[in-house]
Amino acid sequence: MRAEDDFTRRAGALLRAAANDLKRDDENAERELGLERGSFAEFAAGTRPVTWELMRRAAEVWPLNERDLLPGHDDCPAGVRITRHKESVASGRVLSRGGEPYYEYRDTAMSRIASYRPEWIRMLRVVEDDDPDNPLVQWNRGHLLYQFTYFIGPVNYYYRWNGVSHCVPMDTGDSVWGLPFAPHSFTSRSATEPACILALTYGGSLLGDAQRELAVLGNATTRALAVPLEGAAHRPGAMIRSFMDAGAVTVAELADRTGLTRERAEELAGGAVPPGPEELDLLADALGVSVRDLLAPRTGAADGVSVQFARDARSWVWPDEGAPAYRMTRLAGDPLHPHTSALRVDVLADGAERSAPLTTYQHQYLYVLGAEPVTLSWEFGGRCVEETLAPGDSAYVRPQVPVTFAAAEEGRRAQILLLRISGSVTPEVRYAVGTMAAGGVDRYVAEDRLWYS
Amino acid sequence: MRAEDDFTRRAGALLRAAANDLKRDDENAERELGLERGSFAEFAAGTRPVTWELMRRAAEVWPLNERDLLPGHDDCPAGVRITRHKESVASGRVLSRGGEPYYEYRDTAMSRIASYRPEWIRMLRVVEDDDPDNPLVQWNRGHLLYQFTYFIGPVNYYYRWNGVSHCVPMDTGDSVWGLPFAPHSFTSRSATEPACILALTYGGSLLGDAQRELAVLGNATTRALAVPLEGAAHRPGAMIRSFMDAGAVTVAELADRTGLTRERAEELAGGAVPPGPEELDLLADALGVSVRDLLAPRTGAADGVSVQFARDARSWVWPDEGAPAYRMTRLAGDPLHPHTSALRVDVLADGAERSAPLTTYQHQYLYVLGAEPVTLSWEFGGRCVEETLAPGDSAYVRPQVPVTFAAAEEGRRAQILLLRISGSVTPEVRYAVGTMAAGGVDRYVAEDRLWYS
Numbered sequence: 001m002r003a004e005d006d007f008t009r010r011a012g013a014l015l016r017a018a019a020n021d022l023k024r025d026d027e028n029a030e031r032e033l034g035l036e037r038g039s040f041a042e043f044a045a046g047t048r049p050v051t052w053e054l055m056r057r058a059a060e061v062w063p064l065n066e067r068d069l070l071p072g073h074d075d076c077p078a079g080v081r082i083t084r085h086k087e088s089v090a091s092g093r094v095l096s097r098g099g100e101p102y103y104e105y106r107d108t109a110m111s112r113i114a115s116y117r118p119e120w121i122r123m124l125r126v127v128e129d130d131d132p133d134n135p136l137v138q139w140n141r142g143h144l145l146y147q148f149t150y151f152i153g154p155v156n157y158y159y160r161w162n163g164v165s166h167c168v169p170m171d172t173g174d175s176v177w178g179l180p181f182a183p184h185s186f187t188s189r190s191a192t193e194p195a196c197i198l199a200l201t202y203g204g205s206l207l208g209d210a211q212r213e214l215a216v217l218g219n220a221t222t223r224a225l226a227v228p229l230e231g232a233a234h235r236p237g238a239m240i241r242s243f244m245d246a247g248a249v250t251v252a253e254l255a256d257r258t259g260l261t262r263e264r265a266e267e268l269a270g271g272a273v274p275p276g277p278e279e280l281d282l283l284a285d286a287l288g289v290s291v292r293d294l295l296a297p298r299t300g301a302a303d304g305v306s307v308q309f310a311r312d313a314r315s316w317v318w319p320d321e322g323a324p325a326y327r328m329t330r331l332a333g334d335p336l337h338p339h340t341s342a343l344r345v346d347v348l349a350d351g352a353e354r355s356a357p358l359t360t361y362q363h364q365y366l367y368v369l370g371a372e373p374v375t376l377s378w379e380f381g382g383r384c385v386e387e388t389l390a391p392g393d394s395a396y397v398r399p400q401v402p403v404t405f406a407a408a409e410e411g412r413r414a415q416i417l418l419l420r421i422s423g424s425v426t427p428e429v430r431y432a433v434g435t436m437a438a439g440g441v442d443r444y445v446a447e448d449r450l451w452y453s
Numbered sequence: 454m455r456a457e458d459d460f461t462r463r464a465g466a467l468l469r470a471a472a473n474d475l476k477r478d479d480e481n482a483e484r485e486l487g488l489e490r491g492s493f494a495e496f497a498a499g500t501r502p503v504t505w506e507l508m509r510r511a512a513e514v515w516p517l518n519e520r521d522l523l524p525g526h527d528d529c530p531a532g533v534r535i536t537r538h539k540e541s542v543a544s545g546r547v548l549s550r551g552g553e554p555y556y557e558y559r560d561t562a563m564s565r566i567a568s569y570r571p572e573w574i575r576m577l578r579v580v581e582d583d584d585p586d587n588p589l590v591q592w593n594r595g596h597l598l599y600q601f602t603y604f605i606g607p608v609n610y611y612y613r614w615n616g617v618s619h620c621v622p623m624d625t626g627d628s629v630w631g632l633p634f635a636p637h638s639f640t641s642r643s644a645t646e647p648a649c650i651l652a653l654t655y656g657g658s659l660l661g662d663a664q665r666e667l668a669v670l671g672n673a674t675t676r677a678l679a680v681p682l683e684g685a686a687h688r689p690g691a692m693i694r695s696f697m698d699a700g701a702v703t704v705a706e707l708a709d710r711t712g713l714t715r716e717r718a719e720e721l722a723g724g725a726v727p728p729g730p731e732e733l734d735l736l737a738d739a740l741g742v743s744v745r746d747l748l749a750p751r752t753g754a755a756d757g758v759s760v761q762f763a764r765d766a767r768s769w770v771w772p773d774e775g776a777p778a779y780r781m782t783r784l785a786g787d788p789l790h791p792h793t794s795a796l797r798v799d800v801l802a803d804g805a806e807r808s809a810p811l812t813t814y815q816h817q818y819l820y821v822l823g824a825e826p827v828t829l830s831w832e833f834g835g836r837c838v839e840e841t842l843a844p845g846d847s848a849y850v851r852p853q854v855p856v857t858f859a860a861a862e863e864g865r866r867a868q869i870l871l872l873r874i875s876g877s878v879t880p881e882v883r884y885a886v887g888t889m890a891a892g893g894v895d896r897y898v899a900e901d902r903l904w905y906s
Contacts, residue, residue: 208521
């Protein structure tokens with residue numbers, strides 16, 4: 001099926017699903033949307049493309065938004081989408097700061113399926129010190145996206161948190177993960193040696209539906225919904241208090257339900273003390289939630305960043321010592337984003353048959369580091385494909401697609417950067433799909449029939 | 454600001470955010486989108502409305518989707534959106550099953566901000582037994598939405614799970630929460646007494662971005678991503694295994710990182726045994742995640758439903774025994790949806806000044822049950838508003854808006870149904886907003902400037 005037809009079919013399915021949710025059959029839908037008799041079934045089946053005018057009309061007469069009727073595009077029908085080095089070079093553009101050239105940017109592999117924005121960036125500004133207040137350093141204002149950065153060459157990394165500026169001299173193999181909206185900058189420590197980064201930004205859960213909802217709810221509500229993790233505002237009871245609000249549960253009622261004393265219930269709800277393991281079970285039961293819902297995530301970030309120097313990085317072979325296909329090195333990350341993983345892969349295997357496939361539930365971005373080419377093979381939709389990737393080539397890989405790397409020529413040890421992120425399919429969604437009634441998954445993915453008959 | 458202007462402003466902010474994420478300044482954006490010089494800043498500022506043609510063009514030349522550029526509508530600028538009983542009656546429509554009238558449907562309060570689809574439904578089919586195989590019962594195919602149902606009068610509730618049909622005779626005050634795609638039906642046990650339900654369906658995390666992503670990824674990938682919770686497929690190690698895949702962590706490496714023996718690491722990764730509390734800490738550390746990420750949610754649902762009979766329901770007074778404003782009764786729910794809460798509120802207070810405000814982080818739907826009117830007052834945007842609601846009136850309330858109920862006339866004890874759900878602002882998003890750099894929240898909600906200077 002052509003990508004465009006598939007988009008049309010998915011748009012039709014969304015229109016049907018919206019009508020189903022509102023309990024409108026074809027006749028009701030046609031009357032309310034001002035459509036001719038018999039046309040709704042054609043729109044829903046995708047044999048007639050849903051138009052922008054129809055979406056606008058639906059958003060007027062039904063309690064939904066235009067975007068609720070829009071599907072996503074599939075620009076990766078082969079399972080992997082490769083961007084060649086020369087395409088990246090062609091996308092190159094110099095960005096100035098303070099009127100002077102500061103960075104050269106190049107796009108690398110992106111897909112409409114995932115929220116990656118991976119850029120290769122060369123530093124054009126050279127400094128001779130590690131002073132964060134060096135006036136040659138031009139800071140940005142920070143951005144919404146999370147950023148994983150991999151360093152190549154003598155790069156100075158600057159970041160500012162709570163008004164304090166820092167400079168960390170980095171070198172090849174070092175990496176850092178950073179929080180949104182922290183101002184940062186990069187410079188080179190050498191006028192001759194190349195100094196580059198791979199700046200892999202991604203939106204995580206902050207983009208999409210959540211951003212739309214909070215943009216409507218506004219700043220004051222957004223601040224009220226925020227749950228701080230650190231500092232004086234650290235409140236282990238924040239989630240307990242949230243669930244008590246949700247269920248209109250008083251301290252007395254919480255004590256009754258848990259069997260705890262009123263004093264202890266008050267203490268736990270106030271967040272002054274964290275609950276013990278048995279209390280966690282009691283509280284979860286009483287509030288009708290799971291223990292996981294009461295626990296806060298942890299973070300290893302200091303001043304908004306988690307740095308991983310190459311010299312301290314863990315490395316191991318995969319899949320096992322007996323037949324090692326790769327040496328893996330763990331790069332920067334943070335428990336705040338448990339579904340983001342960054343790895344450097346040193347390919348040990350000559351030939352795909354001596355290597356081993358890597359599969360993950362995450363979206364995957366890869367970039368060929370170093371000077372050696374690599375053979376990439378993968379399986380998707382029943383087809384096996386093999387491509388040779390040269391240094392500077394990059395690719396996007398769909399979730400669950402097994403990819404295998406092998407030396408393109410015997411003994412040439414390629415090196416690959418992997419950044420894996422989750423998309424909108426959170427663990428909650430994965431569990432929810434797992435509890436659907438039989439046949440539910442297929443209907444969820446593409447509902448195009450009435451909910452009855 | 455008019456709602457339409459606000460939509461335009463938010464659309465402009467999304468266009469700016471998209472360009473920022475792709476590191477396009479105005480000049481680059483204008484060239485790539487085919488816009489005249491100087492116009493991009495106007496679109497981004499919302500002084501010139503973003504057109505559908507512009508969104509289509511952006512989705513062609515940039516790696517994004519049209520929907521990524523569309524904001525949501527705010528149809529609740531007063532904080533509360535009321536639907537009067539007579540409006541619901543006017544929306545009434547009879548739906549036939551098998552060629553005969555079966556249900557009368559009426560819409561109640563909905564908002565474009567939340568995924569509620571709450572219907573008042575009267576049963577037109579009368580049966581004389583509780584036999585799930587009674588041929589008078591017309592089943593639907595089930596639907597994607599989760600459904601909370603509140604019963605009024607002698608209603609038979611039918612549901613089917615794994616091919617087995619059930620009938621539960623219900624009465625006023627009983628309630629049930631059910632999983633997606635389970636076929637179900639309702640009939641009346643009386644030809645004279647009214648038999649109605651409030652069928653409050655909502656999409657939860659299954660709608661929106663996640664559905665779009667899975668529709669592109671397809672059925673096979675969606676099934677691979679599903680994590681089953683019950684039966685033979687129950688795998689306490691599913692998430693451990695997922696995180697090992699994500700980090701390319703072998704059993705040997707997991708053993709090294711945790712200090713556990715290789716045999717024990719193998720056992721835990723295989724999911725044969727659940728980890729103990731200390732092992733959970735070790736595993737979370739080793740995998741770079743939080744303990745919460747390793748724990749599965751629990752469910753109290755049997756055969757896809759959680760039933761709460763009125764006779765067994767917990768009730769308590771709020772905010773305290775000394776000055777009770779309300780008697781609360783807990784209705785059906787399930788730990789699988791920890792952020793959904795259903796309550797019946799019996800209003801005890803005469804006059805708003807003797808009552809107390811209820812506030813929650815959730816979206817809130819309310820319906821006036823029984824025969825007594827109620828005074829609803831709320832505060833939003835610095836304004837205090839008071840409205841009298843009659844039986845059959847319903848309303849949508851934005852998150853964090855404090856609402857107070859009081860008897861409209863002394864001694865007239867009104868009864869209200871509350872269904873509270875979370876939207877797209879998950880705990881992950883609430884924690885993420887809580888970790889943003891200073892000033893980040895305001896920019897997140899409405900970014901309309903370049904990321905630098």
